[in-house]
Amino acid sequence: MSAACAPAIVVDHAGQSFGGRVIFEDVSFTVATGEVFVVLGGSGCGKSTLLKQMIGLLTPTKGRITVGGYDVVERVALVRREIGVMFQSGALFGSMTLLENVMLPLVMFTDLPARARAEIARIKLAMVGLAEAVNLLPSEISGGMAKRAAIARALALDPPILFLDEPSAGLDPITGAGLDRLILDLRATLDCTFVVVTHELQSIFAIADRCVMLDREARGMIALGVPRDLQQSSTHPTVRAFFNRDAP
Numbered sequence: 001m002s003a004a005c006a007p008a009i010v011v012d013h014a015g016q017s018f019g020g021r022v023i024f025e026d027v028s029f030t031v032a033t034g035e036v037f038v039v040l041g042g043s044g045c046g047k048s049t050l051l052k053q054m055i056g057l058l059t060p061t062k063g064r065i066t067v068g069g070y071d072v073v074e075r076v077a078l079v080r081r082e083i084g085v086m087f088q089s090g091a092l093f094g095s096m097t098l099l100e101n102v103m104l105p106l107v108m109f110t111d112l113p114a115r116a117r118a119e120i121a122r123i124k125l126a127m128v129g130l131a132e133a134v135n136l137l138p139s140e141i142s143g144g145m146a147k148r149a150a151i152a153r154a155l156a157l158d159p160p161i162l163f164l165d166e167p168s169a170g171l172d173p174i175t176g177a178g179l180d181r182l183i184l185d186l187r188a189t190l191d192c193t194f195v196v197v198t199h200e201l202q203s204i205f206a207i208a209d210r211c212v213m214l215d216r217e218a219r220g221m222i223a224l225g226v227p228r229d230l231q232q233s234s235t236h237p238t239v240r241a242f243f244n245r246d247a248p
């Protein structure tokens, strides 16, 4: 396989236990370069845990994960250069303007002069539709704008792979749909790979090329595939119930 079509992420029989309590076992899938891949499942099934494994914040108790071709446990520093992460809380620093928030990774990880850092941060904020808001504080913007700013910060170092933890959580449906369009626009413009944790059905149908569904009772994955295919063809009752709950 050439490097151009190598998978962006390989999750190979990953498992996680905490103090002997198994959260999931035998989770395996690949994420293709340029794909929007969604991780979904009910509360407590291990979505955030799997995300933490993929970004090198948690060592899997079983199996192996590679991101950008690097083992996330053995080569975590290299993996970190490949990824941008938007955590669920967004976590913008309240005392900094949006421009300063987006500049932060450039301050921490590059030697670029201040003017270049500011210019890059302006470009990233413009890409997420916040060109006019660069000098505002997080307290002065809406929830949807805060998510966009957090995505701009995740983009600051031009990572080829973006991880977004519940980007539409806490947003109204129209603002959430706007974020979905932003994700698709960014994928088209930047040609990057997205892993998105969400359980918003509309959002999954709008953005996901493929998805994996975890389940707390099964302690593992119960579906992998294209959302519309799973909606129509899955024989698993939990998968069928999830994808057909509002029958969009």
Ligand SMILES: Nc1ncnc2c1ncn2[C@@H]1O[C@H](COP(=O)(O)OP(=O)(O)OP(=O)(O)O)[C@@H](O)[C@H]1O
Residues within 6 Å of the ligand: 018, 023, 041, 042, 043, 044, 045, 046, 047, 048, 049, 050
């Ligand atoms: N560091 C930890 N130590 C012990 N248990 C943990 C730890 N992290 C997560 N868990 C447990 O693992 C299970 C899965 O948690 P996780 O946050 O990954 O679920 P989730 O699918 O993301 O849920 P939600 O949708 O509610 O955010 C939960 O029961 C949680 O309490």
